[in-house]
Amino acid sequence: MSQRVRIVRGREWARPVRPVRREVLEATPGLDEGRPPLLFVPGFGHGAWAFAEHWLGHAVERGFSGYALSLRGQSGSGPAPEATLRAYAHDVVQAAASLPRQTVLVGHGAGALVVAHALARYPARAAVLVAPVLGGWATALTALRHNPLGTLPALVGGRLRCNRAQLFGRELPRDEARRHLSRLGRPTRRAQWQLLFGREPEPAVGDPPVLVLGSPDDRVVPRSALTRAARRYASAPLLFPGMGHDLMLDAGWREPIDAILDWLEKESSGG
Amino acid sequence: MTTFTDPGQPVPESSTLDLTRDGRSVSDRGETVCVIGAGPSGLTAIKNLTEHGFGVDCYERETGVGGVWNWRHDRSPVYASTHLISSRPLTQFPDFPMPDSWPDYPHHSQLLSYLERYADHFDLRRHVWFGTEVVRVEPVDGDRWDVTTRSTGGYGPERTSRYAAVVVANGHNWSPKLPDYEGLAEFRGEVMHASAYQDPAQLRGRRVLVVGAGNTGCDIAAEAAQQAAHCWHSTRRGYWYAPKYLLGRPADQLNDLLLALRMPRRLRQWLFHRLLRVSVGDLTRFGLPRPDHRMLETHPIVNSQLVYYLGHGRVTPVPDAVRFHPNSVELADGQQVDPELVVFATGYLPQFEFLDSKVLGDDDVTGRPVLWLNAFVPNHPTLAVAGLVQPDSGIFPLSHWQSVLFARLLRLRETQPSKAAAFAATVTARAGERYVGPVKESSRHWFEVGHADYLRALQRALHDLEAK
Numbered sequence: 001m002s003q004r005v006r007i008v009r010g011r012e013w014a015r016p017v018r019p020v021r022r023e024v025l026e027a028t029p030g031l032d033e034g035r036p037p038l039l040f041v042p043g044f045g046h047g048a049w050a051f052a053e054h055w056l057g058h059a060v061e062r063g064f065s066g067y068a069l070s071l072r073g074q075s076g077s078g079p080a081p082e083a084t085l086r087a088y089a090h091d092v093v094q095a096a097a098s099l100p101r102q103t104v105l106v107g108h109g110a111g112a113l114v115v116a117h118a119l120a121r122y123p124a125r126a127a128v129l130v131a132p133v134l135g136g137w138a139t140a141l142t143a144l145r146h147n148p149l150g151t152l153p154a155l156v157g158g159r160l161r162c163n164r165a166q167l168f169g170r171e172l173p174r175d176e177a178r179r180h181l182s183r184l185g186r187p188t189r190r191a192q193w194q195l196l197f198g199r200e201p202e203p204a205v206g207d208p209p210v211l212v213l214g215s216p217d218d219r220v221v222p223r224s225a226l227t228r229a230a231r232r233y234a235s236a237p238l239l240f241p242g243m244g245h246d247l248m249l250d251a252g253w254r255e256p257i258d259a260i261l262d263w264l265e266k267e268s269s270g271g
Numbered sequence: 272m273t274t275f276t277d278p279g280q281p282v283p284e285s286s287t288l289d290l291t292r293d294g295r296s297v298s299d300r301g302e303t304v305c306v307i308g309a310g311p312s313g314l315t316a317i318k319n320l321t322e323h324g325f326g327v328d329c330y331e332r333e334t335g336v337g338g339v340w341n342w343r344h345d346r347s348p349v350y351a352s353t354h355l356i357s358s359r360p361l362t363q364f365p366d367f368p369m370p371d372s373w374p375d376y377p378h379h380s381q382l383l384s385y386l387e388r389y390a391d392h393f394d395l396r397r398h399v400w401f402g403t404e405v406v407r408v409e410p411v412d413g414d415r416w417d418v419t420t421r422s423t424g425g426y427g428p429e430r431t432s433r434y435a436a437v438v439v440a441n442g443h444n445w446s447p448k449l450p451d452y453e454g455l456a457e458f459r460g461e462v463m464h465a466s467a468y469q470d471p472a473q474l475r476g477r478r479v480l481v482v483g484a485g486n487t488g489c490d491i492a493a494e495a496a497q498q499a500a501h502c503w504h505s506t507r508r509g510y511w512y513a514p515k516y517l518l519g520r521p522a523d524q525l526n527d528l529l530l531a532l533r534m535p536r537r538l539r540q541w542l543f544h545r546l547l548r549v550s551v552g553d554l555t556r557f558g559l560p561r562p563d564h565r566m567l568e569t570h571p572i573v574n575s576q577l578v579y580y581l582g583h584g585r586v587t588p589v590p591d592a593v594r595f596h597p598n599s600v601e602l603a604d605g606q607q608v609d610p611e612l613v614v615f616a617t618g619y620l621p622q623f624e625f626l627d628s629k630v631l632g633d634d635d636v637t638g639r640p641v642l643w644l645n646a647f648v649p650n651h652p653t654l655a656v657a658g659l660v661q662p663d664s665g666i667f668p669l670s671h672w673q674s675v676l677f678a679r680l681l682r683l684r685e686t687q688p689s690k691a692a693a694f695a696a697t698v699t700a701r702a703g704e705r706y707v708g709p710v711k712e713s714s715r716h717w718f719e720v721g722h723a724d725y726l727r728a729l730q731r732a733l734h735d736l737e738a739k
Binding site: 004005006007008009010011012013014015016017019090093094097098099100101102121122123205206207 | 360365372391520530672723733
């Protein structure tokens with residue numbers, strides 16, 4: 001990760017990202033206790049619905065306002081067949097800047113990579129990377145090993161498919177898993193490609209605390225990748241054994257979100 | 272007495288150690304940094320200093336944030352139709368974008384709501400003492416500063432606090448520059464500076480002379496074209512009037528695209544001349560003088576409407592005014608015109624009335640401080656001026672990075688004093704540097720910067736400061 005601050009961005013100024021309608025599902029507690037809002041960013045194929053299922057409601061119960069974003073091209077957001085990682089990061093920064101207070105960015109899967117890019121453009125209150133897919137060859141190889149039929153086409157520009165064993169643990173009822181799988185969309189070809197070979201995220205602005213969590217039994221993100229991701233932000237990953245890649249949908253969804261909120265409470269009390 | 276706007280905030284801890292020259296006590300604010308002004312530059316200074324862990328006290332003479340962009344402020348120069356001159360991506364703070372649903376050139380009321388949201392989002396208001404103006408800023412031993420404040424308007428006691436550092440962000444578009452003409456005092460018509468212009472109703476049905484071809488002058492001339500009985504537009508020389516859109520995109524974005532492609536300045540000038548020639552045409556046809564300089568050599572004038580109204584005969588271009596008679600104005604070509612209202616869009620002068628001009632290296636009191644990067648003051652390592660730039664883009668990103676650099680410098684003064692000292696030496700050695708290609712010499716261009724040149728210089732300074 002390059003540590004140098006980049007100030008001059010002529011190319012980006014000259015070619016602003018085109019706006020697309022953004023779906024943001026929101027859940028706010030009746031009483032605002034001044035806690036930082038959370039912005040959930042889904043990974044490839046998912047959408048705001050993935051967080052609306054359990055996490056959004058749970059955050060509200062604990063007094064946090066939660067916002068779940070669909071990136072462009074995902075579920076309720078406007079279509080964007082040519083979306084790039086830059087456009088995704090743009091969506092995250094726009095959504096974060098529209099919230100009333102400095103926001104905690106929570107990115108899942110490839111959404112964590114989008115969050116890592118967004119952190120260079122927006123001084124987040126904190127960031128949480130859930131089962132982060134930060135890209136590179138290792139990601140592709142792991143996916144190939146666990147799901148060759150679903151992954152191979154993606155490498156040549158086709159559709160990336162994830163299967164049940166990659167995303168969920170064994171405890172999740174079959175019906176529920178099928179329901180979630182049927183909602184999965186597809187990322188754009190360019191974004192898929194950039195996930196593998198794109199540029200490293202620039203250093204985060206504002207020096208936010210970063211928490212990395214995942215599952216050692218995740219078949220998309222190997223444990224070594226979790227450790228690497230956490231080391232990048234000078235910490236160690238929090239692990240939730242027995243769960244699949246989709247920590248927010250899997251049977252044990254309560255534990256990771258509680259861990260995130262506990263960590264945030266500790267952080268904001270200056271711990 | 273002043274109070275924090277947030278009633279829940281405790282009175283700042285301070286200890287009284289010292290006395291001012293006239294014998295009042297000074298409250299020591301320790302490592303806290305003082306920011307003067309809560310306009311865009313002041314706000315970004317508060318945000319970046321707090322982000323780097325500093326305590327901040329900001330003094331704002333008005334009762335709200337936004338500075339010149341807050342039309343409620345009596346020093347605000349905005350008029351009803353003020354829109355941005357530079358487009359959104361080149362105007363917004365780099366880490367807090369304006370909503371992408373906004374137009375390319377937002378309205379001033381949108382700018383104010385943007386600045387208010389910036390203040391709320393980063394919780395900046397709790398650092399601001401509203402309704403408090405700064406009377407004096409004086410250096411004291413140990414590179415510290417005594418800042419004397421009182422309630423705006425002058426009533427209430429003065430109060431002096433000692434700070435570790437000061438950021439001057441009092442703006443430069445509030446003190447009108449009024450030219451002096453022979454006979455102006457005897458002129459019977461109405462005379463106003465553009466800062467007093469607010470609404471086209473002031474022009475309706477009257478014969479109006481607008482003096483000055485800055486962006487404000489052109490805006491007012493275009494409004495007079497629609498409202499006034501007659502509009503004369505007096506300019507000293509010929510200018511390039513760039514349209515707001517060129518080749519289907521905001522003109523400043525086109526310029527930045529060419530900059531990003533590393534197109535040399537001469538080539539860009541040639542290209543812009545060609546583009547204006549084919550799209551806008553030859554302006555001498557309307558009686559305007561031919562520009563006596565190349566494009567990019569004066570502060571850009573971006574106005575698509577003026578040329579349109581010239582073509583409709585709604586604006587009559589005239590040369591410089593020479594002297595005023597009771598019922599008419601004599602122009603440089605001997606012609607006399609008889610306006611009922613004269614609007615001087617002749618610009619503003621920066622003013623630092625609370626600071627000894629020698630502190631800013633302005634020994635002859637010309638109103639032009641000698642600084643490095645237009646921000647850093649020789650021999651005063653804990654003083655910075657924010658936003659004293661006139662870029663060919665928005666000022667916000669420049670102010671943002673100025674305050675980031677200043678915050679990191681202050682940090683280094685504690686952690687690596689040797690590096691901070693090296694920086695101070697650079698400031699002294701390179702004070703007065705310019706960050707723009709050749710510009711037409713004029714008093715309004717002394718703090719003109721090219722945004723790309725300037726930001727590159729700032730980036731280099733930041734990298735040098737933090738080099739291992």
